[in-house]
Amino acid sequence: MKPIFKLQNRKLIVIFGLFIIAELGIEIGFTFVSARTGFYFVLQFSILMATLFILFLIERSMNRTKQELTKNKQKLQNIFDTLDVAIWSHELSSDTLLITQGIEKLYGYSLEQFYEDKSLWKKVVVPEDMHIIEEREKKLSIGEPITSTYRIVRPDEEHRWILDRGIPIFDAKGNFVDFTSVLFDITHRKESEERYRSLVESLPDMIAVISRGKIDYINPAGFKLVGSSSAAQLIGQPVKAYLPAHVLEQIENEREEKKTFEFMLNRLDGKRIDVEMSAMPILYGGRSAHQVVVRDITQRKKAERTIQFMAYHDSLTELPNRYRFKQHLSRILNSEGDRTVAVMFLDLDRFKIINDTKGHTVGDQLLQKVSQRLQNTVGDEGMVSRQGGDEFIICMEDISKEKAAEVAQRLLDVFTSPIAIDNQEYFVTPSIGIGIYPEDGTDEETLIKHADTAMYLAKERGKNNFQFYSPELLDVSSRKMELEGGLRKALDNQEMILHYQPQVELETGKLVGVEALIRWLHPQNGLIPPAQFIPLAEETGLIVPLGKWVLRQACEQNKAWQDAGFPAIPISVNISVRQMDDEHFLGSVTEALEKTGLAPRYLDLEITESIMQNIERSTDILSRLKELGVRLSMDDFGTGYSSLSYLKHLPIDSIKIDKSFIDDINHPSNQGLMVKSIVDMGRNLNLALIAEGIEKEEQVSFLKRNSCAIGQGYYFSAPVTAEVMRKFLAEGFVSV
CATH class of the missing domain: 3.30.450.20 (PAS domain)
Known part of the structure; x- marks a missing residue:
């Protein structure tokens, strides 16, 4: 606005000046040529025309300038409107205020309201930001330009952020005469910054x-x-x-x-x-x-280090695991130079009994203490690793066979003393197999396999000893393969027979039951005990057809005895987990009963504790067997996976105390404590109790004193043929 006003004032002054100059020119001409009237007239006219022409040129130039100023002003105004910018100019000497239209958009008030109330801009500042305004006024009063940021409240109560750049102007005498402020709406920027800051700080x-x-x-x-x-x-x-x-x-x-x-x-x-x-x-x-x-x-x-550690170490004992051991052994075997290496495969005897009867907590603590003893005994002479369960492998390099035997003996000796857990002592012993590099194998797999084979030889020779691998042990593997081949043909060739062991009432000797036990009458090798071929049958899956045959034969024999007039007593048949996993198992039981005509109450199916591995399926199958009327017994109790929390919900009628516990009756260290515990537990669960593997009179006396009523074993009779069993049935008693 100001440039246009000044341009118009300047235009009037120029016109007035031109008229004065023209008038002076006429007067001068009149003075010099007054006698020549015609010439004077021409001069006067010329000057007037020249003046008018100059005025025309000035007018046109000024109009063009005015148009350009107006156009530039509009452009500037458009820019201000686009940028949310307002300009506030206050000439203090004349109290003249110039405000651009953009202030309406920023503040929400009309331009007239700001002209009417020159302090309106301050009145709408948020009270909390007034100290910023006061600081701003101090700076401006001493001539310092300042940029301030504060908040205002619009008429619609919306808060906006204003960036105010103030420039003071002082005259030559130092008086504060003019002030210009450029105002920007930075609300979006501030809100974005606040969001970012809030995000960053949270x-x-x-x-x-x-x-x-x-x-x-x-x-x-x-x-x-x-x-x-x-x-x-x-x-x-x-x-x-x-x-x-x-x-x-x-x-x-x-x-x-x-x-x-x-x-x-x-x-x-x-x-x-x-x-x-x-x-x-x-x-x-x-x-x-x-x-x-x-x-x-x-x-x-920490988790990565734990995972890294767990990848190479056993989580329970913190010993190197199978993978770490193989890496270590492979590195030794592949290193340069001639050397001997001993690999010891160690398995704990009787650990499963302790683990399953005392619980996994005790079992875990026992393994931890065993690992400590192994490490302390081997020391820096080799690496001790846990392979899983109760199996450990020890690797020692640059060691002779004699030195390996010495270390193995030290390991046996260290376990002669009991392991104390929760004020109770436990005895475990190791069976150790040893393979020597390079004569027993030149790679880690072969060495470990041969040490494992030697360990089983130690088991067969009474446990708690060590054995070196020898090529003769391969004969054992060869015999195993031979048995497997023959086993597949045994049923078809009718080489399987059943023997029967009586179950008697301990107080009276009365015959109360019989257990059917399978035997293999091999045409070349004679009678093969179950311990040699039952594990093979389990491993190969042949246990399913084998078990089905035993079930049918046992039902058929018991029904034949009853039809012959002998007293009706239940016959027990062992059932493996593999059989129970077979989808046709229930059908085979039903079929055996129906086709033989044996009443279900005279069939007692003996299951093992390993059914706990799939408790839901096992419970369903056992419940359906009970619906048939079949009796159910838990065989080899205390040697598997039993848990009291599950056992009390299983629909079983009796539990059979394993022979290993009966053997402990005469052991001076525990004096039958485990048998007492099992008997008490059985009575609390209202289960019948049958002791297996009775061989001595002292065992019978102990069992009678501790309320175990029924037993079986070689003390009464070895498993016998059906013909011999007829004599026991005829007498009704088993005499010792």
Whole structure:
């Protein structure tokens, strides 16, 4: 507006001046040529025309300038409207106020309201920001330009952020005569900044800005991560106190790309933690800087170390595991030079009994103490590893066969003393098999296999001893393969027969039941005991057709005895887990009963504790068997997976105490404590009790004193043929 007003005033002055000049020219001409009237007239006319022509040119030039000014003003106004900008100019000497239209958009008030109330701009400032205005006025009064940021309240009660750049103007005498302020609406920018700040300050990771080797900004998670109580404690501090020198050097040298590091960060309390940091170059405050994001990965690193450890170590004993052992053995065997290596395969005798009767907690503690004894005994002479369960492997290099035997004997000796757990003593002994490199194998698999084979020889020779591998042991494997081949043909060739062992009432000797036991009458090898072929049948799956045959034969024989007039007593048949897993098992039981005509109550199916491995399926099958009316017994109780919490819910009628516990009756260390415990438990669960493997009179006396009513074993009779069993049935008693 001001340039246009000034242009119009200047135009009037020029016109007035031209008329004065023209008039003076006429007067001068009149003075010199007054006598020549005609010439005077021409001169006067010429000057007037020239003046008018000049006026025309001036008018046209001024109009063009005015149009350009108006056009530029409109352009400027359009820019201001687009940018949410307003200009406030106040000439203090004349109290003249000039405000651009944009102020209406910024403040929400009309232009007239600001002209009417020149302090309106201050009245709408948020009270909490008035101290900013006061500080601003002080700065302006001493001639300092200032940029302020404050909030205003619009008529619709909406809060807006204003960026106000004020420029004071002083005259030559130092008087404050003019003031111009450029106003910007920065609400969107401030809200974006606040959202970003809120996000950054609420993040669980450290966000920091560093430049020139110092900390310029750090969020709350950041100062807490380094152990500080506030950001102010860290701002401006050298970052080298927290970052390793090589990390800081790489950050400072990188100006374009994002970098990621993992390192140990130094905390103020002296602790060091694992962190992951990414650094990105940015501009901060107009200068080059780096924004870093730091995450505490201490727990992740700990988990990684745990996973790494667990990948190569046993979680229970912390010994090297099978994989780590094979790596170690392979490295030794592949190293240069002639050497001898001994591999010992060690299995704990009687561990399963303790683990299943006393529970896995005791079993785990026992394994931990066993591993400690093994490590202490072997020491630096070799590596002790746990292969799983109660199996351990020991590797010793540069050792003679004699020295290996000496170490093995030390291992046997160290287990002569009991292991104490919860004030109770437990005895375990190892069976050890030894393979020597290179004569017993030149690779890790062969050495371990041969040591394992030797360990089974130690088991067969009474346990609690060590045996070296020998090529003769291959004969055992060959015989196993031979048996497997013959077993597949045995049923078709009718080589299988049943023997029967009586079950008697201990007080009276009365015959109360009979157990059917399979035997293999091999045409060349004679009578083969079940211990040699039943595991093979389990392993090959032949146990299913074999078990079906036994079930049918036993039902048929019991029904024949009853039809012959002998007293009706139940016959027991052993059922394996493999049979129960067969989808046709229930059908085969039903078929055997229906086709033989035997009443279900005279069939007693003996299951093992290994059914606990699939308790839901096993419970369903047992319940359906009970619906048929069949009796159910838990065989070899105490040697498998039984749990009282499951046992009390299984629909069984009786439990059979395993022979290994009966053997312990005469052992001075426990004096039948396990048998007493099993008997008490059975009575509490209202289950009948049958003792297996009775061989001595002392055992019978002990069982009678402790309320176990029924038993079987060689003390009464070995398993006999059906013809011999007829005699027992005829007498009704088994005499000793």
